[in-house]
Amino acid sequence: GAVVSQHPSWVICKSGTSVKIECRSLDFQATTMFWYRQFPKQSLMLMATSNEGSKATYEQGVEKDKFLINHASLTLSTLTVTSAHPEDSSFYICSASLGSSGNTIYFGEGSWLTVV
Amino acid sequence: TQLLEQSPQFLSIQEGENLTVYCNSSSVFSSLQWYRQEPGEGPVLLVTVVTGGEVKKLKRLTFQFGDARKDSSLHITAAQPGDTGLYLCAGAPTGNQFYFGTGTSLTVIP
Numbered sequence: 001g002a003v004v005s006q007h008p009s010w011v012i013c014k015s016g017t018s019v020k021i022e023c024r025s026l027d028f029q030a031t032t033m034f035w036y037r038q039f040p041k042q043s044l045m046l047m048a049t050s051n052e053g054s055k056a057t058y059e060q061g062v063e064k065d066k067f068l069i070n071h072a073s074l075t076l077s078t079l080t081v082t083s084a085h086p087e088d089s090s091f092y093i094c095s096a097s098l099g100s101s102g103n104t105i106y107f108g109e110g111s112w113l114t115v116v
Numbered sequence: 117t118q119l120l121e122q123s124p125q126f127l128s129i130q131e132g133e134n135l136t137v138y139c140n141s142s143s144v145f146s147s148l149q150w151y152r153q154e155p156g157e158g159p160v161l162l163v164t165v166v167t168g169g170e171v172k173k174l175k176r177l178t179f180q181f182g183d184a185r186k187d188s189s190l191h192i193t194a195a196q197p198g199d200t201g202l203y204l205c206a207g208a209p210t211g212n213q214f215y216f217g218t219g220t221s222l223t224v225i226p
Contacts, residue, residue: 107158
């Protein structure tokens with residue numbers, strides 16, 4: 001079946017630096033990708049919707065200048081956490097959609113970010 | 117914005133017992149999904165419901181979508197330790213943009 005892969009699975013970075021997380025759809029073209037953040041023992045919070053070839057749509061309260069999203073191709077979306085701080089430490093998960101509707105979405109394995 | 121409230125937040129039961137998890141919202145959803153998530157992993161889709169009043173069964177799990185498409189429930193019969201995990205409902209007002217519920221952490225004690 002369809003697979004969505006995230007890289008890296010784990011990353012540790014120093015406070016103030018930037019880190020990039022990749023989300024790839026391995027065997028299908030994803031017109032839309034979604035980025036979520038999950039803190040320990042909490043649910044997934046939708047951060048932004050990423051559409052191929054256009055600017056991402058951010059949820060209320062999510063800083064677009066801090067969480068840069070690029071969806072340059074139909075198989076790759078990237079999330080860059082800029083000037084990371086310890087409070088940005090979290091589990092980041094992406095999902096990819098085969099279409100605009102039809103509920104066919106697939107989740108990546110997630111990426112653990114620790115900012116020290 | 118958290119549009120869906122789940123209850124209970126935590127649930128610890130003995131093996132063999134039945135349980136129900138509720139997912140409630142004031143918003144209408146075109147579709148609603150239930151997921152189970154293990155620690156450190158992405159969520160795994162259990163079911164998708166799209167029609168008000170719809171009931172779906174997956175072995176010992178029964179899912180129901182409210183008539184008004186604002187709420188849903190998950191019922192597990194004869195729970196087993198392997199059912200332990202974080203259960204999440206997720207609703208899409210339109211398309212595939214899903215918002216997750218607050219989550220229910222289930223522990224089944226052998």
